[in-house]
Amino acid sequence: MRKITAGLFIAADGVVESPEQWHFPYFNDEMGAAVGAQLAAADTVLLGRVTYDTFADAWPAREDAGGEDAAMAKALGDARKIVVSNAELEFTWRNSEQLKGDLVEAVTALKQEDGGPIGMSGSVSVVRALLAAGLLDELHLFVHPIAVGRGIRLFDETAAPIPLKLLGNTVFTTGVLHTVYGPAGE
Structure with a gap:
């Protein structure tokens, strides 16, 4: 069975919204390597539409530019x-397709396909749904030493408890804590 890993930038107060407004002062080579390793291990990337749009607007140009992040x-x-959206989408970035059908059913089937790990970045609503359904194998949280104060948090007040177990953690020199959680099991 294929493994799904998700990575999220998160403020100390749980905010995950608009990390581009508070994340970059804490980004360094350590974080770049950790984020890169989590995504580079994947041969499939599962994204929500908003995250996909952000990636599709940036990454193809970075590849063409040939800079340090071209690889x-x-x-x-x-x-x-694979992009999760209820709206019909058209794609310009190569190797992109839309997830069809019910999210949980489609991702369950995707995990059964042949292939390597499935990576995720951002896509908070998809991460929430997959955690609740027990389909997420690893949750990589990059906890930033900042309290943003407002915005969407990873979990809202209506979320049911989801027991997790700590698989590992690392503290970066910027004060960012990289924690990796997995399902707690029975």
């Missing part, structure tokens, strides 16, 4: 990208 951009471009 990561190429890896993302070459990966199979």
